[in-house]
Amino acid sequence: MPIINVAILEGRTLEQKRKLVEEVTKVVCDVLGCGEDAVTITIEELAKENLAKGGKLFLDR
Amino acid sequence: MPIINVAILEGRTLEQKRKLVEEVTKVVCDVLGCGEDAVTITIEELAKENLAKGGKLFLDR
Amino acid sequence: MPIINVAILEGRTLEQKRKLVEEVTKVVCDVLGCGEDAVTITIEELAKENLAKGGKLFLDR
Amino acid sequence: MPIINVAILEGRTLEQKRKLVEEVTKVVCDVLGCGEDAVTITIEELAKENLAKGGKLFLDR
Amino acid sequence: MPIINVAILEGRTLEQKRKLVEEVTKVVCDVLGCGEDAVTITIEELAKENLAKGGKLFLDR
Amino acid sequence: MPIINVAILEGRTLEQKRKLVEEVTKVVCDVLGCGEDAVTITIEELAKENLAKGGKLFLDR
Numbered sequence: 001m002p003i004i005n006v007a008i009l010e011g012r013t014l015e016q017k018r019k020l021v022e023e024v025t026k027v028v029c030d031v032l033g034c035g036e037d038a039v040t041i042t043i044e045e046l047a048k049e050n051l052a053k054g055g056k057l058f059l060d061r
Numbered sequence: 062m063p064i065i066n067v068a069i070l071e072g073r074t075l076e077q078k079r080k081l082v083e084e085v086t087k088v089v090c091d092v093l094g095c096g097e098d099a100v101t102i103t104i105e106e107l108a109k110e111n112l113a114k115g116g117k118l119f120l121d122r
Numbered sequence: 123m124p125i126i127n128v129a130i131l132e133g134r135t136l137e138q139k140r141k142l143v144e145e146v147t148k149v150v151c152d153v154l155g156c157g158e159d160a161v162t163i164t165i166e167e168l169a170k171e172n173l174a175k176g177g178k179l180f181l182d183r
Numbered sequence: 184m185p186i187i188n189v190a191i192l193e194g195r196t197l198e199q200k201r202k203l204v205e206e207v208t209k210v211v212c213d214v215l216g217c218g219e220d221a222v223t224i225t226i227e228e229l230a231k232e233n234l235a236k237g238g239k240l241f242l243d244r
Numbered sequence: 245m246p247i248i249n250v251a252i253l254e255g256r257t258l259e260q261k262r263k264l265v266e267e268v269t270k271v272v273c274d275v276l277g278c279g280e281d282a283v284t285i286t287i288e289e290l291a292k293e294n295l296a297k298g299g300k301l302f303l304d305r
Numbered sequence: 306m307p308i309i310n311v312a313i314l315e316g317r318t319l320e321q322k323r324k325l326v327e328e329v330t331k332v333v334c335d336v337l338g339c340g341e342d343a344v345t346i347t348i349e350e351l352a353k354e355n356l357a358k359g360g361k362l363f364l365d366r
Binding site: 129168171172173174175176177178179181182 | 319322323330341342345346349350
Binding site: 014017018021022025026036037039040041042043044045 | 068107110111112113114115116117118120121
């Protein structure tokens with residue numbers, strides 16, 4: 001029953017998201033030995049003003 | 062001090078959200094024996110292209 | 123496909139957890155009109171030294 | 184490697200977010216003794232209809 | 245800057261976790277075109293009494 | 306109503322956690338102009354085998 005959340009900067013294409021959930025699901029099931037239907041993935045898109053590293057927003061980096 | 066996050070597909074009505082937080086708060090307090098003011102709920106709305114099961118986006122299912 | 127996370131202070135009984143997931147699932151499905159099998163709940167137990175309100179750990183309140 | 188998520192009601196200015204990540208990063212590093220580059224912060228903005236306390240949406244309070 | 249959280253039932257071996265973070269990082273970078281150092285993964289282990297589906301704890305299924 | 310989650314490697318002292326929640330609460334309220342009682346903080350402690358960067362567990366770095 002893996003539940004996976006992927007937080008990324010916004011701006012990815014639909015094709016990238018499609019590929020992302022397909023590939024992540026595959027490797028997770030390979031490693032953990034679970035059926036693909038057991039895997040749930042949520043994608044959390046962050047605006048550049050809502051993600052920071054080193055005390056600086058990505059908007060300002 | 063329960064903090065509850067409910068992730069759902071976007072598209073629910075305001076009335077459903079109102080009902081959701083009211084009812085969930087009630088049963089949580091019944092079971093745990095806490096005051097309703099102690100319960101915080103966040104609703105996280107997911108677009109169909111940001112939720113996947115079995116390696117497939119809900120957009121494509 | 124609701125995914126619900128309930129963060130609570132540790133120390134609840136197994137019976138309370140059983141009741142909690144049963145009741146929360148029921149009301150969520152009533153309000154949103156989804157099948158119960160679609161609901162996933164995770165319980166996150168917090169030690170009193172890992173939860174704070176007003177700048178004070180629950181351990182010290 | 185602190186990873187910090189700050190959930191707030193939407194409507195904060197860019198200047199507040201800038202200040203927020205700068206100041207939070209500083210105090211976290213002071214207390215934990217880590218380099219500022221090790222700190223990642225995500226800001227999660229909640230609409231008033233997606234946050235509730237005491238069984239009531241902030242929209243209705 | 246992908247930040248990935250993988251919630252799984254407890255009981256996986258260290259070798260599975262090692263493999264999991266290695267493989268997930270690889271496919272995420274392939275799809276998104278980011279450097280591997282940009283990927284952070286947290287694993288959240290859930291006891292069977294802290295995960296439920298369909299209103300039933302995994303402990304009771 | 307800021308809700309803040311701080312994920313850190315396990316092994317911090319109680320004194321560090323006390324200081325952490327006190328100081329973070331203070332700067333968050335300074336910047337956002339909220340009362341300290343409105344701030345909830347959860348600390349999530351990660352074992353070195355449950356946190357990875359660059360495809361490698363912290364246990365192995």
